Amino acid sequence: MLNIDHEKCTRCKVCIRNCPFGALSLVGSSLHVNELCTLCGACVNVCRFGAMSIERKKALPEELAHYKGVFVWAEQDEETSPLKPRKVVLELLGKGRELADKLGEDLVAVVLAGPGEVDTEVYGAHGADRVIVCRHDLLETYSTDGFTNVMCAVITSKKPAVVLYGATPHGRDFAPRVAARLQLGLTADCTGLEINAERQLVQTRPAFGGNIMASIITPYNRPQTATVRPNVFPVPAGKTDSPLMEEVFPVTLNRAVIRTRVVEKRYLDEDGVVSIEDARVIVAGGRGCQKASNLELLQDLAEKLGGVMAGSRAIVEQGWIPHTLQVGQSGTTVGPELYIAAGISGAIQHVVGMSSSKTVIAINKDPEAAIFKTADLGVVGDAVEIIPLLSALIEEKN
Ligand SMILES: Cc1cc2nc3c(=O)[nH]c(=O)nc-3n(C[C@H](O)[C@H](O)[C@H](O)COP(=O)(O)OP(=O)(O)OC[C@H]3O[C@@H](n4cnc5c(N)ncnc54)[C@H](O)[C@@H]3O)c2cc1C
Numbered sequence: 099m100l101n102i103d104h105e106k107c108t109r110c111k112v113c114i115r116n117c118p119f120g121a122l123s124l125v126g127s128s129l130h131v132n133e134l135c136t137l138c139g140a141c142v143n144v145c146r147f148g149a150m151s152i153e154r155k156k157a158l159p160e161e162l163a164h165y166k167g168v169f170v171w172a173e174q175d176e177e178t179s180p181l182k183p184r185k186v187v188l189e190l191l192g193k194g195r196e197l198a199d200k201l202g203e204d205l206v207a208v209v210l211a212g213p214g215e216v217d218t219e220v221y222g223a224h225g226a227d228r229v230i231v232c233r234h235d236l237l238e239t240y241s242t243d244g245f246t247n248v249m250c251a252v253i254t255s256k257k258p259a260v261v262l263y264g265a266t267p268h269g270r271d272f273a274p275r276v277a278a279r280l281q282l283g284l285t286a287d288c289t290g291l292e293i294n295a296e297r298q299l300v301q302t303r304p305a306f307g308g309n310i311m312a313s314i315i316t317p318y319n320r321p322q323t324a325t326v327r328p329n330v331f332p333v334p335a336g337k338t339d340s341p342l343m344e345e346v347f348p349v350t351l352n353r354a355v356i357r358t359r360v361v362e363k364r365y366l367d368e369d370g371v372v373s374i375e376d377a378r379v380i381v382a383g384g385r386g387c388q389k390a391s392n393l394e395l396l397q398d399l400a401e402k403l404g405g406v407m408a409g410s411r412a413i414v415e416q417g418w419i420p421h422t423l424q425v426g427q428s429g430t431t432v433g434p435e436l437y438i439a440a441g442i443s444g445a446i447q448h449v450v451g452m453s454s455s456k457t458v459i460a461i462n463k464d465p466e467a468a469i470f471k472t473a474d475l476g477v478v479g480d481a482v483e484i485i486p487l488l489s490a491l492i493e494e495k496n
Contacts, residue, residue: 099153100131100141106149113141113150155281156318165320168198169258171249172207172221172229173268176239180215183207185333185376186264188224190326192334193291194262195225200293201259204228210248212238222342224334229342230256234349236356240268243356246275248349253280255347258321260299262291265325273325283316285324289450299324308427308447328375329433329454372406374423379405379436382425382452383413386441386462386481390418395485396440402492405434410442426451438488440481444469461485 107129114122114129121135129149142150170190174181191207198205207221207229221229230252236244245268253261253276261276263269265287277284289311290302298315299322305312316322374380381400383393393407400407407423414424425432427447437455441462442448449472452458460473461481470476477484 100135100137101151101153102129102131103149103151104128106147108147108149110147112144112146116140116144154318157320162318162320165257165259166201167204167206167256167258168194168201168260168262169206169208169230169253169256169321170194170226171261171263171269171273172209173264173266174209174211174216178217180217181209181211182217183209183220184264184266184328186266186269186326186328188220188333189328189331190262190264191221191224191226193326193331194260195334197260197291197293197299198227201297203259206230206256206258208232208249208252210237210245212236214238218342218344220336222340223336223338225340226342228345230345230347232347232349234351236351236353237349239360240272241356241358241360242271242275243358244351245272246279247351247355248347249276250279251349252347253321261321261323263323263325265327269325273323277323282319282321282323283314285314288324288326289330291324291326298322304427304446304450308445308450327431329431332433332454372423374406374408374425374430374432377406377408377432377434379403379438380408380425380432380434380452380455381405381438381440381485382408382410382442383418383440383481384410384442384448385412385416386443387413387418388441388482390416392482393418395482395489399438399485399489399492402489402496403436405436408432410445410448439469439473440485442469443467444472 119134119136121132123130137152172183172187175184194205204227205225207226209216209231211233212235218229232248263273274284285301285303288301288303292300294300301314301324302311381396383396397407408425409419409423411424413419414421427450431451433454435456437452437458439460444467453472458473459475460469461477461484462469465478
């Protein structure tokens with residue numbers, strides 16, 4: 099809560115000018131804070147009269163101890179029947195299992211779905227102890243309001259210690275809403291998750307433009323919530339005989355609370371846009387490819403390998419490829435079987451987006467290029483010469 103000491107406040111308006119959210123105003127002769135305040139602290143920092151302070155809710159350790167279990171939002175692929183989870187859910191179950199074992203608590207998948215059939219066995223097979231199924235006609239298609247209401251009800255009732263979401267378009271939309279409504283922290287786009295000696299979730303993510311890795315903890319609040327991009331963690335091997343407890347969570351949802359309506363669904367591939375997220379083979383080019391027309395060589399190799407072409411941010415900025423094909427921190431995180439990096443330096447912002455690839459082959463003229471530290475196989479040489487040689491070799495083999 100933002101506290102204003104009206105006796106100390108001189109109505110100088112410096113805080114009003116510095117509030118990035120327009121949350122402060124003078125009402126009559128006194129300063130007023132509205133619901134747009136995010137407690138960012140900008141006003142506290144600029145107030146020279148010590149008139150502003152922030153009071154943060156701090157739960158006591160004994161209160162925190164009531165929160166148990168690692169919950170994973172099991173986002174459904176709405177196009178499957180029976181409904182199956184998206185791949186990132188299985189990746190989160192793998193990591194979630196490790197966290198739950200460390201805490202000695204349950205791993206729980208939370209399914210929000212319409213009336214159609216749901217494949218729940220997949221959760222047990224990928225490490226979950228329990229699945230909580232929330233069903234309602236209004237959950238058949240994703241909506242921010244509907245999903246937020248139901249997830250908030252699940253969290254409030256079940257009190258998990260940790261909630262993980264895939265950083266998919268829906269996850270990125272929905273996880274912050276839930277966090278804001280329940281006044282929780284949320285660490286977005288984590289690349290590492292661990293439990294420390296104090297049983298806290300240590301959430302690691304790139305910060306300051308990817309130049310440092312920040313380790314974030316949530317000491318005073320539960321649950322600890324985080325989003326993780328697809329392809330950051332591996333999918334655990336599925337087992338067939340794992341027992342699973344299934345629980346139906348009662349859902350109350352009214353159409354009036356859902357302020358949006360889905361008019362049409364369009365998929366990227368229908369519009370001729372290639373998705374690199376699930377590609378098995380990626381041939382990626384960087385500025386070292388020298389000119390846009392050389393990317394045809396990469397495209398040719400990608401096709402021969404049954405894969406897709408992608409690239410670094412440098413070539414997106416040059417206008418050689420669209421942003422949908424950019425690999426990295428401000429692009430897509432990929433995890434193919436084979437990643438060929440041609441003329442890419444290996445900047446950290448690129449590497450965080452492809453380091454979970456199974457095999458990396460790097461081609462670079464500079465033997466000191468950072469990409470070689472990530473590569474399983476490094477070729478020092480001119481990518482524009484080497485790529486066509488590789489294509490010719492593959493053609494010969496076929
Ligand atoms: C906040 C932030 C987010 C970012 N997000 C991303 C992101 O998502 N993805 C991303 O890629 N970058 C991102 N970047 C940019 C990143 O820091 C690098 O600038 C970028 O990755 C460099 O692209 P590059 O390797 O293609 O180009 P360069 O750094 O210019 O490297 C070109 C490489 O090609 C080699 N080379 C030159 N000629 C040849 C040749 N003929 N054959 C073989 N090799 C050759 C050179 O030795 C060099 O290593 C981000 C930066 C910031 C600050």
